[in-house]
Amino acid sequence: MTAKISYADVEVGTELPAQTFPVTRATLVRYAGASGDFNPIHWNERFAKEVGLPDVIAHGMFTMAEAIRVVTDWVGDPGAVVEYGVRFTRPVVVPDDDLGAVIEVSGKVAAKLDDHTVRVDLTATSAGQKVLGMSRAVVRLG
Amino acid sequence: MALDQSFAGRSYPPTEPYEVGREKIREFAEAVGDANPAYTDAEAAKALGHPDVIAPPTFVFAITFKAAGEVVADPQLGLDYSRVVHGDQKFAYNRPVRAGDRLTVTSTIETIRSMAGNDILDIRGEVHDQDGEHVVTAWTKLVARAAEEA
Known part of the structure; x- marks a missing residue:
């Protein structure tokens, strides 16, 4: 493995570059096809509202896939x-307009572990609300 | 209705192998908008020390969740799937999934709990390749919300 970040150069508290990920209805249709998750709460507004959701919501696994990109x-x-x-x-609510929703993700090093690994704690929000909790990754550095 | 606690610890037989295709990996990477060349360019993946293109970290969920679905659909367990939401998800990787892998999943119900009328099910999926080597373990927490009183 060749990681471009060196373990020695990282401290607890080191911030990773934050990113924002736009999500539209088209994004969700595409993710449904690629992942095989065709649950209608992710593309059918009528169905989503029938089961008590405010609108169509993003796949949780889509948000998880975006967050790790940081x-x-x-x-x-x-x-x-x-x-x-x-x-x-909390769900990422995706309205049926050209803008959709935005997922904002930041991360920082929370602990330096053995074997050149570090724990990164991630924060993911949409419309000002946290959408992921306990979002943590352990990653091996160079 | 609370689920039968005796299902805790129960394992299900390994799934039929799922063959990881490079175009399926590309499709998934494009769907999440991730242009990392390790997902689409074998030479770039090799430069990082991988024998072939690798899959994004959450790609394997499609395979483990399908396997978990066989558990969820077990009529003896009696879970009402229309009330199920995904609570937590975790992966521990021995190595990344890569093109050409033929992966089988062995699912185990780790715990079954009832809390405030909700049924909480923790399912562990152990993913092995065609050589029997462990690739990744996936933990999926499913929460079946309590039925509303009629």
């Missing part, structure tokens, strides 16, 4: 991710 773009090698976990706390 880590994989930082280290360069996605294979450096050793562990990754999240709790789905």
